[in-house]
Amino acid sequence: MTRERPVLVFDSGIGGLTVLRELRVMMPARRFVYVADDAAFPYGDWEETALKEHIVRLFDRLIRTYDPHLAVIACNTASTLVMPDLRARFPLPFVGTVPAIKPAAERSRSGLISVLATPGTVKREYTRELIRDFARHCHVRLVGSARLATMAELHLRGGSLDMDELKSEIAECFVEKDGRHTDIVALACTHYPFLANAFRKIAPWPVDWLDPAEAIARRALDLLPNDASELPTTPDLAIFTSGNVSHETASLVHGFGLSAREDGRAPSRSD
Structure with missing residues (x-):
């Protein structure tokens, strides 16, 4: 064989x-x-x-x-x-x-999208090239968290989540502008979808949490x-x-x- x-x-x-x-x-x-x-x-x-x-x-x-x-x-x-x-x-x-900026920009109705990532992904020029190539018509908020990946690892291994801490890590994702609200958050770290249910509970309004898997x-x-x-x-x-x-x-x-x-x-x- x-x-x-x-x-x-x-x-x-x-x-x-x-x-x-x-x-x-x-x-x-x-x-x-x-x-x-x-x-x-x-x-x-x-x-x-x-x-x-x-x-x-x-x-x-x-x-x-x-x-x-x-x-x-x-x-x-x-x-x-x-x-x-x-x-x-x-x-x-x-x-x-790579950050799902293209599908996020295509699906957004408000034109306000956020990319929740690690600090390394946020600072990469590649990420900014994706915004220039596919999301020029959108307002894109890049949010880099140094703690969420570790929080997801601990949670997956049976640890508890501090919901207040989690809320502070994602707070910058939510933007209000001219009566519009962020409607899509692209999860630009493969750890983050494991926290998506918790994100939904603490989000100030409903958004689409975009998983690239x-x-x-x-x-x-x-x-x-x-x-x-x-x-x-x-x-x-x-x-x-x-x-x-x-x-x-x-x-x-x-x-x-x-x-x-x-x-x-x-x-x-x-x-």
């Missing part, structure tokens, strides 16, 4: 499970390897050049180890920073995650060969670069059909 080459899904933590969920819906006969670079989480604490080098080195080993058909970078920060380097170095398709999955499906008709026999894996998987985390990824595996060989900032 030929080796079952997986789809590799990569994120700084477990937020990319939102993307994995959609990938599974669209390609149930594919095998998946989910990589959480939790040894380096959060990416916002890194200097950009060091983070870029870290991710490229890590992918060099991941590709040699798992020989994926395709890699999905389920992380806005990594996608906006390192995608050109990955595509130039490795001969396989890469699907990135379905669009990412559709793009991945377009790039894969149509040769997977039978269910894979090799289990789907979740790899944690920290080499430390708690019982709560193992239970969480098991709920997504993944078998957790520790992997402490990831390069560190000091390498």
Whole structure:
């Protein structure tokens, strides 16, 4: 039997499970390897050049180890920073995650949209290019939160949410202008959809919280060969670069059909 080459899904933590969920819906006969670079989480604490080098080195080993058909970078920060380097170095398709500014601008009725992201994604020139290319007719508010990704990680692992703290993190997303209100918030971090229900409860008015996971999955499906008709026999894996998987985390990824595996060989900032 030929080796079952997986789809590799990569994120700084477990937020990319939102993307994995959609990938599974669209390609149930594919095998998946989910990589959480939790040894380096959060990416916002890194200097950009060091983070870029870290991710490229890590992918060099991941590709040699798992020989994926395709890699999905389920992380806005990594996608906006390192995608050109990955595509130039490795001969396989890469699907990135970028702020959903174009669909937000197309769907907005008020012309007031917000992009809720990490500080790294907010400051990228790539993000501003998306606004210039697709949302010139809109007022776009960029909101960078240094805390939401960590809050989502802790919440997914069973921790409680401080709703007042959460409310303060998203408050800038809501704009009133000339009788109009923000009507769409693009979630530009794959961790954030896990907090969407909480966002809805504390929002000052209803908005559409735009999750890019379905669009990412559709793009991945377009790039894969149509040769997977039978269910894979090799289990789907979740790899944690920290080499430390708690019982709560193992239970969480098991709920997504993944078998957790520790992997402490990831390069560190000091390498």
